[in-house]
Amino acid sequence: MKTWSESETPNYKKDVSEFAMNFLPKGATSLDSIPGNIIKGFRELRTIDKSAYKKYVTLVFTKLYAEHLLCCHQSYVIEHFPKDKSEYDFHKLTMVNEFAFMANYLDNEKLPEIWTSGIIEKWLAENPELLEFEPIKKYNQSIKTIS
Numbered sequence: 001m002k003t004w005s006e007s008e009t010p011n012y013k014k015d016v017s018e019f020a021m022n023f024l025p026k027g028a029t030s031l032d033s034i035p036g037n038i039i040k041g042f043r044e045l046r047t048i049d050k051s052a053y054k055k056y057v058t059l060v061f062t063k064l065y066a067e068h069l070l071c072c073h074q075s076y077v078i079e080h081f082p083k084d085k086s087e088y089d090f091h092k093l094t095m096v097n098e099f100a101f102m103a104n105y106l107d108n109e110k111l112p113e114i115w116t117s118g119i120i121e122k123w124l125a126e127n128p129e130l131l132e133f134e135p136i137k138k139y140n141q142s143i144k145t146i147s
Contacts, residue, residue, distance in 0.1 A: 012044040013052050020056035021135065025067040028076040031095045034060075039093045046101065057102050058123065058130050060095060062139040065117040069146040075118035081111040099123075 019038045025031075045053040068076050079096040082088050085108060090097060096115065100106045103123050124130060124140055131137045 010041065010044075012041040013049055016041045016045050016056050017052065020059045023060055023063055025064045027071070028068065030064055030067065031078055034095055036093055039095060039098065042095070042098045043093065054102055054127070055130060055133050055136070057095075057098050058120070058127070059133070059136050059139070061099055061117065061120040062124070062136050062143070065120045066139040066142040066146070068117050069143060073146070075116035077114045078117050078119075079115045081113060081115070083111075085109065085111050 016038065019034075019041070023034075042053065042057060045056070064078075065075060068074065088111060090100070090106075090108075099119075103119075105119070105122075106112075121143070124136075131140055
């Protein structure tokens with residue numbers, strides 16, 4: 001018989017995969033609408049299953065960029081970085097921080113001014129094995145068609 005705590009332990013991989021597969025971004029602020037418990041799930045998944053973590057973070061950002069191109073034929077700013085790196089919270093629960101952790105694109109000494117949703121193109125070019133996952137491949141095809 002399960003104890004109370006065992007039955008209450010979240011299944012992060014299941015929760016994150018269901019969220020990523022069903023995520024339908026609408027507009028420029030879609031990342032802001034992702035619930036904190038889902039972002040926490042992504043953070044936990046980092047240590048549980050790195051492969052799934054990369055796949056589902058990539059899927060969310062690929063869908064977001066495809067939506068931006070489809071709706072408005074441009075990428076949107078997803079993060080403004082402060083000039084002083086001490087003003088940026090690298091531990092804050094955000095999808096941008098999850099992408100930053102995964103991609104390792106942030107130089108802690110010199111932050112970029114902004115990131116746009118188009119940053120996913122660089123990540124996919126550097127990690128073509130992620131295109132073997134059909135949903136990422138499908139949204140990447142949309143990106144290529146629109147651009």
